[in-house]
Amino acid sequence: MERALGTNPRTVVGFGDDVSALRLPDGKLVVLKTDMLVGSTDIPPGMTMTQAARKAVVANVSDLAAKGVRPLAGLVALGLPRNLTKVDIQSIAKGLSRAAREYGFPIVGGDTNESKDLTISIALVALTSKQNLVLRSDAKVGDTVAVTGQFGSASAGLKALLKERLPPETLAPEISQAVYKPRAELNLGLALANSGALSASIDSSDGLAWSLHELSRASNVGIVVFHVPVSRAAREFARLHHYNANDLALYGGEEYHLVVTVKPNRFNSAKRAVRGRLTEIGVVTKKSEGVRVKAMEGYSKIPMRGWEHFKLQT
Amino acid sequence: MERALGTNPRTVVGFGDDVSALRLPDGKLVVLKTDMLVGSTDIPPGMTMTQAARKAVVANVSDLAAKGVRPLAGLVALGLPRNLTKVDIQSIAKGLSRAAREYGFPIVGGDTNESKDLTISIALVALTSKQNLVLRSDAKVGDTVAVTGQFGSASAGLKALLKERLPPETLAPEISQAVYKPRAELNLGLALANSGALSASIDSSDGLAWSLHELSRASNVGIVVFHVPVSRAAREFARLHHYNANDLALYGGEEYHLVVTVKPNRFNSAKRAVRGRLTEIGVVTKKSEGVRVKAMEGYSKIPMRGWEHFKLQT
Numbered sequence: 325m326e327r328a329l330g331t332n333p334r335t336v337v338g339f340g341d342d343v344s345a346l347r348l349p350d351g352k353l354v355v356l357k358t359d360m361l362v363g364s365t366d367i368p369p370g371m372t373m374t375q376a377a378r379k380a381v382v383a384n385v386s387d388l389a390a391k392g393v394r395p396l397a398g399l400v401a402l403g404l405p406r407n408l409t410k411v412d413i414q415s416i417a418k419g420l421s422r423a424a425r426e427y428g429f430p431i432v433g434g435d436t437n438e439s440k441d442l443t444i445s446i447a448l449v450a451l452t453s454k455q456n457l458v459l460r461s462d463a464k465v466g467d468t469v470a471v472t473g474q475f476g477s478a479s480a481g482l483k484a485l486l487k488e489r490l491p492p493e494t495l496a497p498e499i500s501q502a503v504y505k506p507r508a509e510l511n512l513g514l515a516l517a518n519s520g521a522l523s524a525s526i527d528s529s530d531g532l533a534w535s536l537h538e539l540s541r542a543s544n545v546g547i548v549v550f551h552v553p554v555s556r557a558a559r560e561f562a563r564l565h566h567y568n569a570n571d572l573a574l575y576g577g578e579e580y581h582l583v584v585t586v587k588p589n590r591f592n593s594a595k596r597a598v599r600g601r602l603t604e605i606g607v608v609t610k611k612s613e614g615v616r617v618k619a620m621e622g623y624s625k626i627p628m629r630g631w632e633h634f635k636l637q638t
Numbered sequence: 639m640e641r642a643l644g645t646n647p648r649t650v651v652g653f654g655d656d657v658s659a660l661r662l663p664d665g666k667l668v669v670l671k672t673d674m675l676v677g678s679t680d681i682p683p684g685m686t687m688t689q690a691a692r693k694a695v696v697a698n699v700s701d702l703a704a705k706g707v708r709p710l711a712g713l714v715a716l717g718l719p720r721n722l723t724k725v726d727i728q729s730i731a732k733g734l735s736r737a738a739r740e741y742g743f744p745i746v747g748g749d750t751n752e753s754k755d756l757t758i759s760i761a762l763v764a765l766t767s768k769q770n771l772v773l774r775s776d777a778k779v780g781d782t783v784a785v786t787g788q789f790g791s792a793s794a795g796l797k798a799l800l801k802e803r804l805p806p807e808t809l810a811p812e813i814s815q816a817v818y819k820p821r822a823e824l825n826l827g828l829a830l831a832n833s834g835a836l837s838a839s840i841d842s843s844d845g846l847a848w849s850l851h852e853l854s855r856a857s858n859v860g861i862v863v864f865h866v867p868v869s870r871a872a873r874e875f876a877r878l879h880h881y882n883a884n885d886l887a888l889y890g891g892e893e894y895h896l897v898v899t900v901k902p903n904r905f906n907s908a909k910r911a912v913r914g915r916l917t918e919i920g921v922v923t924k925k926s927e928g929v930r931v932k933a934m935e936g937y938s939k940i941p942m943r944g945w946e947h948f949k950l951q952t
Binding site for chain 2: 332334335337338339343344345346348350354356357358359360362364365366396397399400401402403429430432433434435437438439440441443445447449451
């Protein structure tokens with residue numbers, strides 16, 4: 325698909341990064357992002373329309389956050405099944421509006437359609453200059469790999485709802501928050517980009533393992549993870565329901581933390597920029613070493629498995 | 639929906655026009671547009687995937703054409719039903735690519751999802767300055783109302799396919815072209831805006847009557863139509879199948895001509911700018927006179943009926 329759509333000389337970033345970017349005549353960059361939420365595959369059991377609409381925006385903002393770019397404005401195209409009530413549609417508007425306010429930009433236009441599947445397609449536009457844009461592709465051997473949060477809560481929540489068939493109200497608060505009210509880490513992303521300490525960055529919406537593989541592919545490097553950052557709630561859930569906690573953290577998804585690489589000797593300044601919200605998890609190595617995790621018995625490969633949508637997962 | 643989503647001081651054009659626009663710090667405007675094509679309601683019988691994908695782009699470009707703005711870049715978010723083949727998906731990519739080449743901009747990013755209904759959501763971005771942007775809202779009493787094409791061919795084609803159940807291959811070439819290969823009149827829109835002769839403009843994707851009512855609403859004026867511009871093919875189809883030809887032209891849709899108002903004494907210069915591709919159809923009047931058509935027996939109101947999607951129409 326990407327190849328067929330081509331590119332042109334103004335395109336600074338095309339397919340294959342969290343956002344796209346075009347150079348304007350004055351040298352500034354227009355940053356563009358689109359991400360679509362689909363009812364049948366992206367809305368977990370128990371999620372309200374307001375939460376779903378908000379999440380559609382969060383997923384888009386998270387990609388801008390990873391690049392260190394603040395959204396300027398958004399568009400929304402809706403596909404609405406005929407059986408939605410007026411209240412449902414008002415709830416969708418409320419969720420969109422709430423998310424836009426939360427991240428400080430207006431939704432300035434849109435399109436409404438009838439569709440068999442609920443569809444919330446968001447497009448964001450932003451402006452930046454090249455030196456502020458943190459890509460996936462500039463990680464270097466020796467850089468530190470770090471994350472802005474602990475992983476596995478969303479993945480535990482989705483497993484609870486879909487596999488264990490637990491009712492939403494039994495979820496621990498941290499897990500419930502991760503599933504129904506995820507946050508895009510826009511301020512963290514802006515502060516990290518602004519610190520000048522990052523060499524590369526990606527969000528973790530398709531899972532931590534997927535993000536590490538994407539950094540590896542785009543930067544042509546390997547990664548060794550020394551410490552898998554598992555959330556307390558995911559660890560507890562894994563113990564109760566006999567899951568592997570590291571797997572919950574690595575192969576989850578729908579979790580919007582940032583996965584970054586930090587230039588040599590800049591980890592402390594990056595960490596200060598986000599008031600401590602940065603955890604070292606590994607190091608960038610040569611491409612030939614692949615993407616691995618250090619375990620007690622040596623190193624093991626991290627397969628490129630990631631987030632699969634609900635319908636496929638159940 | 640529009641009210642709930644709010645606005646902000648940078649928003650120069652929000653909901654309610656063909657596009658949205660935001661002011662940048664340097665005074666330039668970022669123009670944004672999104673329009674979604676949905677398989678179950680927007681794809682007529684006999685249309686190929688390539689044609690459908692191309693049409694999704696055309697619908698968006700047409701709105702920029704009406705504002706006199708050239709697209710800078712596009713994004714595409716796809717919802718793909720599981721039963722699509724690899725060839726179908728390649729055809730969609732081909733249609734997108736073909737349309738983007740046709741109108742001279744790159745598609746720089748996108749998102750692919752599984753969905754129950756084929757969904758092609760396009761977002762376009764452009765840059766312009768305020769004086770070049772022709773809105774719906776500046777028509778004045780005494781301005782000339784004009785159009786860039788003849789109407790009714792698409793509407794005749796859809797009636798043939800949906801009501802008369804004629805097979806696609808029996809359609810007259812002009813009708814077939816109107817249904818399967820519509821064109822956005824980008825060069826005409828740019829030339830008209832550039833002539834400085836227009837006071838207002840809209841595209842006719844929801845039907846001529848709808849467009850006239852939108853100009854009336856947005857500019858707070860009335861419109862009298864002296865001449866309904868019916869295409870030869872629509873006239874012939876109406877005669878054969880006992881439809882009212884004027885109704886085909888007025889209440890059709892999915893036809894991408896421009897409906898403009900021209901400042902006093904500027905009609906000839908506007909017409910020269912598009913090498914004659916402009917037909918006078920009426921005049922702008924006071925709001926209280928409503929939207930009317932002059933018929934032999936006097937004036938009759940044009941109801942605000944417009945394009946309804948296929949599923950609703952059959």
